[in-house]
Amino acid sequence: MEIGIRVFRSIILGLAGNRAAAALSRKYGMKLGASRFVAGQTREEALTRAIELNEQKLCVTMDHLGEGVRTEAEADGYQTEYLALIHDIKERGVKGNVSLKPTQMGLALNGERAYLRIRSIVDAAAGCSMFVRLDMEDSPYTDRTLAMVKRLHAEGLTNVGPVIQAYLRRSEHDLRALSSARINVRLVKGAYKEPARIAFPERSDVDANLKRLIRARLDSGVYTAIATHDETIIDWVKTYVRRRGIPRSAFEFQMLYGIRTPLQLSLAEQGYTVRSYVPYGTMWYPYFVRRLAERPANVGFIVRSLLKR
Numbered sequence: 001m002e003i004g005i006r007v008f009r010s011i012i013l014g015l016a017g018n019r020a021a022a023a024l025s026r027k028y029g030m031k032l033g034a035s036r037f038v039a040g041q042t043r044e045e046a047l048t049r050a051i052e053l054n055e056q057k058l059c060v061t062m063d064h065l066g067e068g069v070r071t072e073a074e075a076d077g078y079q080t081e082y083l084a085l086i087h088d089i090k091e092r093g094v095k096g097n098v099s100l101k102p103t104q105m106g107l108a109l110n111g112e113r114a115y116l117r118i119r120s121i122v123d124a125a126a127g128c129s130m131f132v133r134l135d136m137e138d139s140p141y142t143d144r145t146l147a148m149v150k151r152l153h154a155e156g157l158t159n160v161g162p163v164i165q166a167y168l169r170r171s172e173h174d175l176r177a178l179s180s181a182r183i184n185v186r187l188v189k190g191a192y193k194e195p196a197r198i199a200f201p202e203r204s205d206v207d208a209n210l211k212r213l214i215r216a217r218l219d220s221g222v223y224t225a226i227a228t229h230d231e232t233i234i235d236w237v238k239t240y241v242r243r244r245g246i247p248r249s250a251f252e253f254q255m256l257y258g259i260r261t262p263l264q265l266s267l268a269e270q271g272y273t274v275r276s277y278v279p280y281g282t283m284w285y286p287y288f289v290r291r292l293a294e295r296p297a298n299v300g301f302i303v304r305s306l307l308k309r
């Protein structure tokens with residue numbers, strides 16, 4: 001069973017980088033189910049959804065979808081969109097912050113130019129007392145993303161933090177350094193296709209490592225976002241913090257828009273901080289494929305939508 005799921009994930013994740021499939025799906029995908037995971041194609045639609053989520057006691061982190069840009073002009077466009085998004089979040093009084101992907105800002109093209117774009121966004125967010133999360137992409141970008149966060153902190157911009165992926169064998173080491181520097185981290189299982197040399201192939205090992213990382217962070221007292229839909233882990237966290245007397249103000253739960261919404265609402269109702277990750281935009285294809293790879297049943301859902309047409 002475990003091998004079957006691994007092969008499934010590998011095949012589906014292989015589609016994430018396929019440009020022909022991306023072009024085709026851009027035409028039909030929203031109708032075929034992407035709208036379940038994407039809050040809208042425009043900023044305005046996403047802001048409206050964010051305000052509705054706020055009304056249901058959920059905080060948000062907003063993500064303008066895009067990654068792996070091919071030109072500096074494209075990256076400039078994403079930078080402009082994020083500056084406008086930060087402005088609108090503040091102006092509309094949305095209880096939220098932003099998440100962005102370093103390759104969307106051109107990290108794969110020119111590291112320094114990408115850094116300067118991200119710095120301008122973090123700086124603008126600092127002016128609005130807003131946090132910026134740098135999402136973690138696949139392993140060629142891990143070192144550079146962590147280096148950017150450390151450089152921003154060294155330059156006095158402390159309203160930014162990275163994501164640590166429990167499937168990577170290196171993560172315990174990375175997390176220790178981030179905790180020593182008291183940097184806000186989001187912990188996740190990890191969503192990309194990685195070789196066994198650097199990532200745990202077995203889900204049970206990833207789960208065990210995620211718990212290890214969560215425990216280390218909660219014990220360190222540095223603010224942590226625990227981003228998972230895994231109810232076993234969420235229940236374990238609730239018990240752990242209760243036993244250790246860790247205040248709820250030391251951490252938050254995060255989940256993706258459209259996934260396990262009743263659980264998000266129930267945790268918020270119980271008084272936990274819950275942040276919903278709200279993606280929007282037209283470049284939703286790779287994000288959507290990663291969501292399909294996480295759960296075989298999601299592919300069945302798409303196939304059923306196709307058959308109904």
Ligand code: FAD
Binds near residue numbers: 135163
């Ligand atoms: P799983 O064991 O995969 O899922 C537990 C249960 O949750 C499943 O049984 C199912 O009921 C439900 N579930 C999970 N995924 C889905 C889905 N797609 N559709 C329907 N139900 C589902 N990964 C990165 O590599 N980098 C990042 O920067 C990053 N940021 C993230 C931010 C947030 C807020 C969240 C919640 C996740 C992020 N991820 C990121 C994705 C993460 O790495 C996992 O791939 C994803 O969260 C699925 O793992 P899980 O912890 O929910 O556990």
